[in-house]
Amino acid sequence: MKEAAAYKKQLPGLSYYRYKRITGSIGFTGAHIVAAGRVGDTMGIMGRIHSLESFGTVDGPGIRFVVFMQGCPLRCQFCHNPDTWDVNKGSQYSPEQLVQEIMKYKSYMDFSGGGVTFTGGEPLLQAEFILEASKLCKKIGISTAVDTSGFIWNDTVKEVLEYTDLVLLDIKNYDPVVYKTVTGVSLAPTLKMLKYLKEKNVNTWVRYVVVPGLTDNLDNVRELSKHLDDYPNVSKIELLGFHKMGEYKWKELGLEYKLADTKEPDKELMQEVKEILETNGKVVSVSL
Numbered sequence: 001m002k003e004a005a006a007y008k009k010q011l012p013g014l015s016y017y018r019y020k021r022i023t024g025s026i027g028f029t030g031a032h033i034v035a036a037g038r039v040g041d042t043m044g045i046m047g048r049i050h051s052l053e054s055f056g057t058v059d060g061p062g063i064r065f066v067v068f069m070q071g072c073p074l075r076c077q078f079c080h081n082p083d084t085w086d087v088n089k090g091s092q093y094s095p096e097q098l099v100q101e102i103m104k105y106k107s108y109m110d111f112s113g114g115g116v117t118f119t120g121g122e123p124l125l126q127a128e129f130i131l132e133a134s135k136l137c138k139k140i141g142i143s144t145a146v147d148t149s150g151f152i153w154n155d156t157v158k159e160v161l162e163y164t165d166l167v168l169l170d171i172k173n174y175d176p177v178v179y180k181t182v183t184g185v186s187l188a189p190t191l192k193m194l195k196y197l198k199e200k201n202v203n204t205w206v207r208y209v210v211v212p213g214l215t216d217n218l219d220n221v222r223e224l225s226k227h228l229d230d231y232p233n234v235s236k237i238e239l240l241g242f243h244k245m246g247e248y249k250w251k252e253l254g255l256e257y258k259l260a261d262t263k264e265p266d267k268e269l270m271q272e273v274k275e276i277l278e279t280n281g282k283v284v285s286v287s288l
Contacts, residue, residue, distance in 0.1 A: 047098065047129035048090040050083065050121060054105050058287070060145040060166055060205075062114025065102045069120040069130075074149055075184040076172060077258050078211050080246025084121035095132040099140075106142060115143030115165065124152040127160050134163035147207075149183070150190035157193075161202055168238075169194060170207045173215050174224035182214060197233055204234045210265045210273055211242040221276045229280045237277050241265045241288040264288070 048070040056066035071087030072079075083089075102116050109115050116137055118130050123146055134144045146160065147168040161167070171190060173179045179187035197204050206228065210216055228234055242264055250257040270286050277284045 045129050045132050046092050046094055047126050049093050050090045059117040059119060059147055062112035063108045064114050065105050065116045067118050069118060069123040069126055071125040072120055072122040073151060077182055078209060078242050082253055082255060083249050095136055098133050099136040117145040117147055119147035122149055124148050124157050127156040131160045138163050150193035151185055153189050153192060167197055167202055167204045168207055169204055175220045198231050201233050205236040205238055206234055207238045207240060209240045209242055212263055212265050221273050225277050225280050237282050237284045239274055239284055239286045241270055
């Protein structure tokens with residue numbers, strides 16, 4: 001099976017059944033006791049975490065405690081954290097252990113209007129862990145955000161969104177063909193999540209990375225802007241300039257970095273894209 005071969009290449013160590021279950025391709029029954037977020041610990045829910053950042057300022061409002069989760073089904077050409085791809089690496093935490101660490105910085109979050117942001121990797125690959133950690137955060141008054149590609153879609157993800165104050169939705173490109181080239185996966189699940197976030201009126205920031213020669217087609221940007229006209233829950237668009245700060249990680253992992261010769265976008269290009277996205281009346285920020 002081509003699909004089975006592809007998943008093994010992208011998520012080594014994850015059973016094909018669990019991959020299909022997490023991505024919503026297999027229905028849940030009472031016999032299916034393995035769910036997204038279980039990381040092989042039969043004593044309870046455990047999460048695999050790549051790293052923690054205690055004073056983040058670029059992953060949501062205010063001062064953020066940023067949790068970089070391990071594991072990702074996407075293979076974005078411009079990824080600056082390819083070391084988060086393997087779902088079996090990282091350090092194991094229980095939800096309680098993680099929240100105990102988060103609580104140390106609660107006063108900074110409260111003062112700045114911040115909170116905790118789950119990112120990765122793809123955090124919703126471990127949705128059950130995110131759900132339990134989010135519940136604990138909400139109990140002690142800590143705001144939660146999830147930075148996601150929207151690729152993982154199942155009932156556990158829907159429940160996570162009930163405890164999420166802000167979704168940072170990464171839309172890599174609006175053209176399905178380009179999106180597949182950039183990420184290795186389909187755009188459809190992302191647009192499905194975007195629609196669901198609108199239905200549930202979940203505050204959403206859309207993130208878009210400008211990569212010269214790859215995602216800078218202005219006609220595609222115009223189509224994305226037009227599409228977002230119908231989403232009042234999208235309160236902000238974050239325009240991010242491509243950079244190569246993670247290139248060394250690709251080399252350390254023995255991976256081919258296809259964008260080695262790609263230059264970072266200049267201010268003129270970023271401004272042009274910004275003006276297109278602003279035509280829908282939304283707030284657009286630029287980060288180079």
